Amino acid sequence: MKITMLAYPGMTPLDLMGPLQTWTFWPGAEVQVVWKHTDPIMTDTGMAVVPTHSFATSFEQPEIVFVPGGTKATFELTQDEETLDFLRTKAKTATWVTSVCTGALVIGAAGLLKGYKATTHWAAKDLLSGYGAEVTDGRYVIDRDRATGGGVTAGIDFGLAMIAEISGEEIAKVAQLAMEYSPKPPFNSGTPEEASAETKKLVLEGFAASSA
Amino acid sequence: MKITMLAYPGMTPLDLMGPLQTWTFWPGAEVQVVWKHTDPIMTDTGMAVVPTHSFATSFEQPEIVFVPGGTKATFELTQDEETLDFLRTKAKTATWVTSVCTGALVIGAAGLLKGYKATTHWAAKDLLSGYGAEVTDGRYVIDRDRATGGGVTAGIDFGLAMIAEISGEEIAKVAQLAMEYSPKPPFNSGTPEEASAETKKLVLEGFAASSA
Numbered sequence: 149m150k151i152t153m154l155a156y157p158g159m160t161p162l163d164l165m166g167p168l169q170t171w172t173f174w175p176g177a178e179v180q181v182v183w184k185h186t187d188p189i190m191t192d193t194g195m196a197v198v199p200t201h202s203f204a205t206s207f208e209q210p211e212i213v214f215v216p217g218g219t220k221a222t223f224e225l226t227q228d229e230e231t232l233d234f235l236r237t238k239a240k241t242a243t244w245v246t247s248v249c250t251g252a253l254v255i256g257a258a259g260l261l262k263g264y265k266a267t268t269h270w271a272a273k274d275l276l277s278g279y280g281a282e283v284t285d286g287r288y289v290i291d292r293d294r295a296t297g298g299g300v301t302a303g304i305d306f307g308l309a310m311i312a313e314i315s316g317e318e319i320a321k322v323a324q325l326a327m328e329y330s331p332k333p334p335f336n337s338g339t340p341e342e343a344s345a346e347t348k349k350l351v352l353e354g355f356a357a358s359s360a
Numbered sequence: 361m362k363i364t365m366l367a368y369p370g371m372t373p374l375d376l377m378g379p380l381q382t383w384t385f386w387p388g389a390e391v392q393v394v395w396k397h398t399d400p401i402m403t404d405t406g407m408a409v410v411p412t413h414s415f416a417t418s419f420e421q422p423e424i425v426f427v428p429g430g431t432k433a434t435f436e437l438t439q440d441e442e443t444l445d446f447l448r449t450k451a452k453t454a455t456w457v458t459s460v461c462t463g464a465l466v467i468g469a470a471g472l473l474k475g476y477k478a479t480t481h482w483a484a485k486d487l488l489s490g491y492g493a494e495v496t497d498g499r500y501v502i503d504r505d506r507a508t509g510g511g512v513t514a515g516i517d518f519g520l521a522m523i524a525e526i527s528g529e530e531i532a533k534v535a536q537l538a539m540e541y542s543p544k545p546p547f548n549s550g551t552p553e554e555a556s557a558e559t560k561k562l563v564l565e566g567f568a569a570s571s572a
Binding site for chain 2: 173309
């Protein structure tokens with residue numbers, strides 16, 4: 149199972165790390181983290197990560213292509229023809245094209261979500277519909293050969309779901325137990341429906357600031 | 361709020377990334393990711409990360425010290441006097457000494473959990489009690505100036521709890537909504553009590569192999 153995970157400067161690295169760590173418990177998964185080069189790339193946490201491969205040296209025909217999200221950097225990536233071409237090329241032979249959070253906007257911009265049910269970060273759903281996707285509620289959404297996760301932390305649920313979809317539930321359950329994934333959020337504020345109006349306002353203001 | 365997060369070769373990076381990403385939504389948090397040097401360090405996912413500071417150049421007196429977990433690399437770190445001395449020195453003036461997953465074994469080995477209620481990855485609880493900690497159930501455990509999270513994914517819950525403890529629930533709720541932390545694990549297999557005997561056996565075998 150050859151997997152190509154895109155990484156890029158300014159990304160939200162938990163979007164990537166959720167499925168990446170989950171897939172360390174997936175027997176047979178061969179994961180490459182790829183960008184245009186293999187120098188360290190800064191993330192929106194202030195910590196840099198190092199791609200394992202460049203576009204040029206990465207898998208010729210990965211079975212899974214994955215794109216993580218972010219804010220300003222991600223919106224800029226939706227205009228980056230080199231990256232969009234790379235994704236379109238890999239998508240031709242990939243079994244799955246996938247994303248977490250606003251990564252969906254990038255595969256959308258590549259034209260890879262037209263007519264597909266898909267999801268993204270709650271605050272980016274309107275943007276996603278602009279790419280011809282049928283925006284759908286769900287922690288993750290699987291529609292034929294596309295799988296898209298919600299915002300940031302949804303990458304763990306998405307990662308487990310992909311293992312289950314491809315290799316069966318028993319393997320996914322082992323990964324879940326290995327990562328002690330029995331989440332207990334201390335508050336009930338994880339969706340715009342659950343959060344207070346004031347909390348939602350503050351998040352939207354923060355996103356506007358980090359997207360400018 | 362000066363925060364020193366340890367990183368080290370072979371660590372499980374989601375242990376670090378959970379709280380690191382969560383704390384990007386914590387106004388006033390200044391986070392350094394530190395190791396003996398600032399060259400890229402390989403993690404157990406196959407992707408390297410880059411420390412922002414070395415032990416020598418990191419905060420003189422951080423308010424929070426944090427240690428992530430892993431398997432073999434973490435057990436080896438419990439014998440590494442340079443690291444244990446660094447942690448003991450920072451702990452003298454820190455307001456909080458904290459960990460996620462088997463990171464608790466490292467702060468335990470530094471003598472920093474004696475007489476404290478603490479937790480760790482479910483498969484490492486026996487080891488933790490060997491360091492004089494009072495092993496306690498909980499997604500995270502806060503006892504006076506110590507805060508310890510359970511296995512891997514518990515870092516997100518831990519990260520939110522620390523924000524709430526120090527800066528109040530309203531700030532933590534904003535972080536939770538920004539990260540869309542409304543987890544929906546696809547299976548009920550996140551704890552040894554919930555998982556099947558066969559799943560538990562497979563995880564324990566995997567840990568034994570990755571710890572050797």
